[in-house]
Amino acid sequence: MRKVFIDCGAHDGCSVRKFLDITEDGAEYEVYSFEPNPKLAHHHPVGDAVFYDKAVWTSDGPHTFYMHGTTGGSTLVEEKNTHNTLKAQSRPSIMKVQGLPEAITVECIDISKWISTKFAKEDYIVLKMDIEGAEYQILDKMIAEGTIDYINEFAVEWHLLTSQGVAPPLRKHIKQQIGEHTQLFEQKGIKLIEWDAMHTPYLLDLTSTVG
Numbered sequence: 001m002r003k004v005f006i007d008c009g010a011h012d013g014c015s016v017r018k019f020l021d022i023t024e025d026g027a028e029y030e031v032y033s034f035e036p037n038p039k040l041a042h043h044h045p046v047g048d049a050v051f052y053d054k055a056v057w058t059s060d061g062p063h064t065f066y067m068h069g070t071t072g073g074s075t076l077v078e079e080k081n082t083h084n085t086l087k088a089q090s091r092p093s094i095m096k097v098q099g100l101p102e103a104i105t106v107e108c109i110d111i112s113k114w115i116s117t118k119f120a121k122e123d124y125i126v127l128k129m130d131i132e133g134a135e136y137q138i139l140d141k142m143i144a145e146g147t148i149d150y151i152n153e154f155a156v157e158w159h160l161l162t163s164q165g166v167a168p169p170l171r172k173h174i175k176q177q178i179g180e181h182t183q184l185f186e187q188k189g190i191k192l193i194e195w196d197a198m199h200t201p202y203l204l205d206l207t208s209t210v211g
Contacts, residue, residue, distance in 0.1 A: 002123040003029045008056040008111065009130040010035035011072055013046035014202040015155075015195070019128070020047070021202070029126075036106040039070050043204060056131060057108035058141045065106040069098030070205055072198050075132035076108075080159060111138060112147045121150050128155040128195055135159070136177050143184065154185060155195035 003025070007015045010033035020026040033044060036055035045051035055076055057063055066081035067074045073084045084101050088094045119125060129135045135156060142148040158178055185192045197203065 002119065004119060004123055004125045005029045005031045006111075006115070006125065006127045007031065007033040007049070008128060009072075009132070010040075010044065010051075011037075011130070011198070012040050012043040012070075012204045013049075014197040014199075014204070015128055015130065016046040016049050018197040018202040019126070034109070034111075036065055036108075037067055037070070037074050038104075039067070052109065053107075055106050055108045055134075056111040056129075056138060057134060058110060058112070058137050059108065060110045060113075061108060062105050063108045065104050066101040067104050068101040071098055072130065073132055074101070075134065077133035080133040112142045112145050115142075115150050116145070116147045119150055123150070124152050125150055126153040126155065127151045130157040130195060130197075131159075133159040136174065139181055148184070148190070149188065151190055153191040153193060155193040157195050 005016070005019050005026075007019075010016065013033065016031055016033060019029075019031075023029070031047070031049035032052070033046065033049045034052045034054055034056050035041070035044065036053060038053070041053050044053075055063065055065060057076060063076055065074065065076055066078075066084065068084050068088070071084075073080070075081055075084070081101050088098065088100050115125070129138070131138070135158070139148070158174075182192060
């Protein structure tokens with residue numbers, strides 16, 4: 001049995017540092033990091049982690065990525081980008097440090113397929129996602145394809161609940177999705193962890209928190 005930590009939305013490596021710090025047998029884990037923001041690539045790899053300068057998504061290939069400086073708010077999701085844009089326009093501190101989001105093209109990896117081809121259900125896998133709204137579509141695909149059964153622990157920061165620029169019906173739909181996912185994880189015995197590593201002592205660049 002392999003022990004595996006998959007860091008989706010690795011930012012500057014803060015989640016790898018936190019995981020290794022708080023996990024008693026962390027040194028026994030294989031670590032894989034995914035971060036498409038080119039402004040953060042110089043922070044990687046962290047230790048022995050295998051680093052992919054790609055975004056995790058529901059398919060392989062190029063995709064528009066809304067890069068917001070070095071903030072954790074950079075996203076593949078248009079609705080999240082709308083929120084980031086409105087927030088930056090309304091807060092001079094964000095505009096001064098990060099400016100407005102910039103649309104670039106990044107390579108994506110189908111994380112459901114990647115997990116199923118690289119690992120076995122007998123492995124112990126901790127999957128972490130802080131991917132700014134892309135988690136819902138990816139989880140739907142993993143559930144449909146059965147790759148959610150590879151996961152033992154799911155560490156997540158949910159997004160798009162109260163964002164300005166996001167219509168109330170979408171917020172209601174997202175809350176429903178979170179409830180359904182949470183119930184499914186419980187049924188399958190997947191440990192759900194509310195995750196946040198965007199803070200000291202794990203985060204290197206504190207200006208990242210303004211997004």
